[in-house]
Amino acid sequence: MEIAIIGGGISGLSMSLALAKLGIQSTVYERAEDLSEVGAGLWLQPNALRVLQRLGIEDEILKAGFVLNKMEIAYPNLKAVKEVDSNVVADRFGNQTVAIHRARLQAILLEKVKAVAKVELGMPYLSHKQQGDQIEIQFENAKRKADWIIGADGIKSKLRQSLGFASEYRQSHQICARGIAHIRLPEALRKEGKELWGPKRRFGFSHISEDQVYFFAVLNTEISPAEISIDSLQEMYADFDPVVNQIIRATDFVHSTELADLKRLDSWHKDRACLIGDAAHATTPNMGQGACQGIEDAYYLAQLIHKRSPNLRAAFQEFEAQRRAKVDYVVNNSWRFGQLVHKPWGQFLLKSIMKITPENVVKGQMEKLYAVD
Numbered sequence: 001m002e003i004a005i006i007g008g009g010i011s012g013l014s015m016s017l018a019l020a021k022l023g024i025q026s027t028v029y030e031r032a033e034d035l036s037e038v039g040a041g042l043w044l045q046p047n048a049l050r051v052l053q054r055l056g057i058e059d060e061i062l063k064a065g066f067v068l069n070k071m072e073i074a075y076p077n078l079k080a081v082k083e084v085d086s087n088v089v090a091d092r093f094g095n096q097t098v099a100i101h102r103a104r105l106q107a108i109l110l111e112k113v114k115a116v117a118k119v120e121l122g123m124p125y126l127s128h129k130q131q132g133d134q135i136e137i138q139f140e141n142a143k144r145k146a147d148w149i150i151g152a153d154g155i156k157s158k159l160r161q162s163l164g165f166a167s168e169y170r171q172s173h174q175i176c177a178r179g180i181a182h183i184r185l186p187e188a189l190r191k192e193g194k195e196l197w198g199p200k201r202r203f204g205f206s207h208i209s210e211d212q213v214y215f216f217a218v219l220n221t222e223i224s225p226a227e228i229s230i231d232s233l234q235e236m237y238a239d240f241d242p243v244v245n246q247i248i249r250a251t252d253f254v255h256s257t258e259l260a261d262l263k264r265l266d267s268w269h270k271d272r273a274c275l276i277g278d279a280a281h282a283t284t285p286n287m288g289q290g291a292c293q294g295i296e297d298a299y300y301l302a303q304l305i306h307k308r309s310p311n312l313r314a315a316f317q318e319f320e321a322q323r324r325a326k327v328d329y330v331v332n333n334s335w336r337f338g339q340l341v342h343k344p345w346g347q348f349l350l351k352s353i354m355k356i357t358p359e360n361v362v363k364g365q366m367e368k369l370y371a372v373d
């Protein structure tokens with residue numbers, strides 16, 4: 001059985017690795033000639049780490065990234081909205097949150113996949129057609145055959161379009177500027193991931209290595225991406241704690257993106273094809289769960305393919321039934337949260353809820369989010 005995976009991002013590479021662990025062959029087809037990505041960091045939460053542990057690569061990820069003991073929402077002056085027990089960021093097995101450079105995570109995944117499966121770079125997928133029990137895949141400059149095809153080609157998925165699924169994007173009217181600063185934070189901040197909430201602006205940061213700090217600045221689109229620079233960010237965050245400006249000043253390059261998600265699809269699969277990760281359910285990054293959900297998808301789908309083989313249609317159906325509720329929870333809450341936090345009354349409401357929610361309720365919510373069967 002040959003499975004073609006379109007897209008060599010975090011979801012596609014995790015998919016190939018999870019299949020290989022179960023002795024199932026796959027080939028990853030990635031449009032880019034190489035997978036070195038500029039710029040930003042990523043927070044990998046306990047649910048993703050649990051899967052990466054089962055795939056046998058957690059130790060390397062922990063070594064390549066930076067373990068955070070605490071994730072905190074705070075005022076612009078760094079004071080926590082609500083003091084939390086540091087264990088809130090760990091799941092019941094002790095997995096914590098790891099901040100890592102995206103390119104490092106991808107490089108580790110790629111190296112592991114190359115050792116156990118095939119990866120073809122420089123292969124932009126164009127279309128596919130079914131021929132009996134096989135699929136013929138048309139890439140820009142080549143054709144390949146497979147028995148089944150998995151779309152992990154991101155929010156703008158071409159495979160999703162080929163399947164005829166509606167692709168509507170919800171624009172959040174927010175811009176996210178991200179960068180990596182070469183700086184060491186004061187001791188009190190070194191092991192924390194922090195998100196500071198100001199009026200219509202947020203600023204999040206954490207170490208991703210001993211001397212690198214990843215940051216993101218989320219702003220309303222009254223400002224256009226072209227207006228965002230290191231200088232303009234310094235002005236916009238001048239009233240935040242001085243550490244924010246120190247981080248911005250220690251950055252060489254800022255990458256800005258308009259935040260959007262994908263409107264809920266009616267289905268994630270059709271015939272011999274199935275979508276995973278952002279291709280199926282791209283979310284806004286307000287819960288820091290997009291990549292984590294893609295990694296979870298890979299793990300669950302691989303298990304079901306193994307269980308249902310050679311009837312992968314049944315695996316695809318079961319996968320969707322199993323994953324929908326959690327993914328909907330993440331996408332919808334992330335969207336609501338992102339919209340509320342940039343409105344004065346919404347932010348007031350969120351802070352009030354946070355202050356009165358008992359810690360055991362927060363822990364219960366976290367456990368639900370972090371659980372991986």
Ligand SMILES: Cc1cc2nc3c(=O)[nH]c(=O)nc-3n(C[C@H](O)[C@H](O)[C@H](O)COP(=O)(O)OP(=O)(O)OC[C@H]3O[C@@H](n4cnc5c(N)ncnc54)[C@H](O)[C@@H]3O)c2cc1C
Nearest residue numbers: 007009010011031043125153154277278285288290291292
């Ligand atoms: C500002 C921001 C911050 C974020 N922070 C976090 C975070 O802290 N934690 C977290 O878990 N998530 C976070 N996310 C979400 C996370 O980045 C995505 O959910 C994740 O990258 C999705 O992975 P993917 O592999 O599904 O898709 P992608 O990362 O989009 O990868 C798709 C791959 O497919 C390839 N491809 C595309 N089209 C084709 C084609 N036609 N043929 C072949 N290959 C193709 C692409 O080149 C790419 O390599 C954040 C997102 C944003 C925007």
